[in-house]
Amino acid sequence: MAGVPRNFRLLEELEKGEKGIGDGSVSYGLESPDDTYMSSWIGTIIGPNNTAHENRIYSLKIVCDKDYPMKPPQVRFTSKVNMACVNQANGNIEPKTFAILSGWNPKYTIETVLTELRREMQSPANKKLPQPPEGTNF
Numbered sequence: 001m002a003g004v005p006r007n008f009r010l011l012e013e014l015e016k017g018e019k020g021i022g023d024g025s026v027s028y029g030l031e032s033p034d035d036t037y038m039s040s041w042i043g044t045i046i047g048p049n050n051t052a053h054e055n056r057i058y059s060l061k062i063v064c065d066k067d068y069p070m071k072p073p074q075v076r077f078t079s080k081v082n083m084a085c086v087n088q089a090n091g092n093i094e095p096k097t098f099a100i101l102s103g104w105n106p107k108y109t110i111e112t113v114l115t116e117l118r119r120e121m122q123s124p125a126n127k128k129l130p131q132p133p134e135g136t137n138f
Helices: 006-019 112-123
Strands: 026-030 040-046 057-063 074-079
Touching: 006 026, 006 112, 026 112, 040 112, 057 112
Parallel strands: none
Antiparallel strands: 026 040, 040 057, 057 074
């Protein structure tokens, strides 16, 4: 990724996020169209079938600071969710328990993070965990 300015990289990600991804199970975009630094993002994950997350829509906040993509974004669920990698006090994704963040590679994207979180919902450790009532937030 060396040589590609941060904002060019984020513009590419924004364009891809606005077009939609694959089956529509994850989506993302800027929190505000006035965010010229492109640091505050929102994301959505539709819970995978055959899990406790099925038919649920989860909202997240993603912050790409000045060091992105060399360092991972900060990711936080705003919708309450019960998962091993989520701090139950504030919704933050704990990097030490979520491999994509702990083993960050600058080639990873916001889409990578959201897709891997959705995959994590399907893992044996998370797929049957009881979930908070729908519509509750951190």
